[in-house]
Amino acid sequence: MPQHIPLKDPGGEARLFITRILFSVLLVLALLGVILARYYDLQINDYEIYRTQSDRNRVQLQPLPPKRGLIYDRNGVLLADNRPSHILSIVRERVEDLDATLAELQTLLPISESDLENFQQKLQRRRPYEAVPLRFRLTEEERALLAVNRHRMPGVTVDAQLVRHYPHGPLFSHAVGYVGRINEQEAQSLDERDYRGTFHVGKVGVEKFYEDLLHGEVGYQNVETNAHGRVLRVLERFDPVPGADITLHLDFELQQTALEALGEQRGAVVAIDPWTGGVLALVSTPGFDTNLFVNGISSADYQALRNSPDVPLFNRAIQGQYPPGSTVKPMMAMAGLQAGLVTPETTVPDPGWYSLPGDSRRYRDWILKIRGTGHAPRVDMHMAVAESCDVYFYDLARRLTIDRMHEYLSGYGLGKRTQVDTTNERPGVLPSTRWKRDAMNQPWYPGETLSAGIGQGYMLATPMQLAAATSVLATRGQWRTPRLLRSVAGQELPNEPVETLSAPPAYWEAVHESMRAVVHSARGTARKIGEGIRYEMASKTGTSQVIGIAQNAIYVEADVAERHRNHGLFIAFAPYEAPTIAVAVIVENGGGASAASPIARAVLDAWLVDDPEPVDGVAEEQTDG
């Protein structure tokens, strides 16, 4: 063969090259065949699979959280709005090493334990590629820092979301309540679909009670994202339905007046329009800045609020249960008239004390301590209410008996929740023999009836209940469930009355007259606040003995004396002839009703008198005349 000859053999070499080139061509064709087969497999056989995968890659279903409905006062003053807040979120699927990313983020901005805890919880419940919020309310500076470092941290996103804001801080803390971040427990009870993309839910108050109205309906959008999760294009969009804007009966000015009048004192004011049941003012002091709760309160702030002896988180207006004291007397008088036990003319001897027949124990009248005697030798209903005579009502209570007292006073809404449209309301106590058996498994003692007759003993009422009861007095027996909500999206809501007490007008007039005398008579217990007044009111003072320390309050040695002082109460409706407002005021440890009555006067003035300085004006007129 030519190959073995070491001499050049051009013909042989040419054949050799042709063989090798032919072989190469075959090899090339074979390998290209392999490549083509692979591409055919990918592009034709598995086309559907990869098509779907590529769509899933780029198209992402994103929830569009609805805008939470706004809350207005009766005059259109905004009480709760939404402001853009920047949220730091993480898309788990796009983060390579979550722990490292979290550690890195912590070097850039503060992330609290509760933030992390919340984040970890939400991480468990997320959908694939869903952004899980880690930090809320980023500052300008933090956002800048994140923007600079973002390229190093894939999967970390910063989005603006509308978040609840309360422009008036503590002023409406107890009236409106607040929203907060959805916690694990809430996440389980809330509709998962509706709350996709929503991080906040009403926690307390109107915000919670009308959550369904305010929340709206979630929307969705299909978006095209790039590999870094950035949204590039919206392919399809179902708009969310924003939550309804709601208007409350609350009056900004009245609320402010009440808050200012209470000042540093602990207490509550509830004002109601007796003809609509609309709650015009709901104040409990001290309040707190509800904005703190929206994005997760810091534990220091929370401890400060929790541990304050003034319990600012406690809504005294609906949760505070106080002995109503003498404020029940007009209702008792009415009950006596209805039961036929007394007439307006009936008189009772008043030595300054009372004792049950066959019992030597003396039940003292409050005036005995001051004057050493009773209000007058004989006291009628008018004087008994105007001067707050205990003896008259001891006698009436004994004759009425506790169970009938329960029956009549129930008509004013005492002893059960008023069903006002907010959360955490307490029912108070309107005792009866049955109640005592059920609650304490004890029989009723006759002496306890006397205490109940002047609103002491077991009887407890919230300021809301007292305001509602005052409305029933003002409307002559019509019960309307107190309502904070006035209208939804401009639609007024009716509040039909229930006739709970029917009595001849003369009875009502007699009771009203006696209540008018509380302020507008020389011996009325609240005559002091009648100075320079330009309208007439029907009212009743009250003082309730502090048996223990107020609900979950904390003993502070120096404060004990102060905290044993009596609570001051005052209820009123005005104007006398055609009442448009009923108000209940309590000042904790105010000493007596004189602490509460000026507050009521201020609130009534704000509601009834247009002149900014009515009291001075009247005084001048009088001196001139």
Next chain:
Amino acid sequence: MGDYVRQLQLPGESSDFSRRQPLALRLHLDLPLLLLLALLTGFGLFVLYSASGQKMPALIRQGQYFLLAYCVMFAAAQIDLKRYQRWSPWFYLLGVLLLVGVIFFGVGAKGAQRWLSVGGFRFQPSEILKLVMPLTVAWYLSSRALPPRFKYVLACLLLVALPSVLILLQPDLGTALLIAASGLFVLFMAGIGWAYIVGAFVLACLSAWPVWMYVLKDYQKQRILTLLNPESDKLGAGWNIIQSKTAIGSGGWEGKGWLNGTQSQLDFLPESHTDFIIAVLAEEFGMRGVLVLIALYLLIVLRGFWIAVNAKSNFGCMVAGSITLTFFVYIFVNMGMVAGLLPVVGVPLPLVSAGGTSVVTLMAGFGVLMAVATSDSGRR
């Protein structure tokens, strides 16, 4: 061979050719090859515009590279084959020295020293070897009887091994293998016995285990493992392959349309304008586009083999065959790795991927091919 081809020309056409061919010949250009390269680079720019995120500057830069590359090709085509033959050993020596220089003075990134920096100008000496290696082996064999005897084969293997090992030390496994292959292809063209080829293949298979255990670095092993099971590390090493397969597969027969590939336009596809550009093409132009590209490549390869077969010298034939085969290796490795057939190595899709170096080197190779095609010197 040349005479044989001349005899094939029909008498009627000869006058027509005689007017045109002399010009092309005088310019040392192979018109069919030039036309195919123009089509390929034009198509490449088209794809690149989409793959680079529709950035005009990237396109202009690549256009400039092409311009430079065509100039280099033209220049390379002008040089007589004899000169290549004469100069190649010296260039080989220079290349080896530079590679040694890289080891001592080289600069680089990501733990590999591949560059030499001279007066602010950086270049990779290994690029020189891509062209010089086949030239040198061909030079060595051209003066000897073919098929070469055993001792000459051994000498050739040494010639191949020296720079390959130096490049392997940088370390740059992909380039080392490509350069070694370009030298071995010359041996293959020179007709070494099938026993050698089969033996080498068996040896390669046998050495797979020790190479895996002692030679491959972790990241290289990882690439191979990822190839076998890309799902094992979806966001890490497997990400590229999953995304490129998704891009290719979702293109289907028709493709999503130019500039409409979601995988590439939305950044899911990594390295979309460089090594993974075939995935962009496959996604946007579909299987049809892939077929067009493969057809273009195939025609270029076939033209290269045609030039080799018709070379007037052994040297020219071996060089042309090796350059053509190496060019095909680029195509095969790149298309294979992007489609998940081969492990991911840094091999661009020839004349389509963005980048200047590979384009210039490849076009210089085609310049040499044209020199072979138009040279009448160096008779066998």
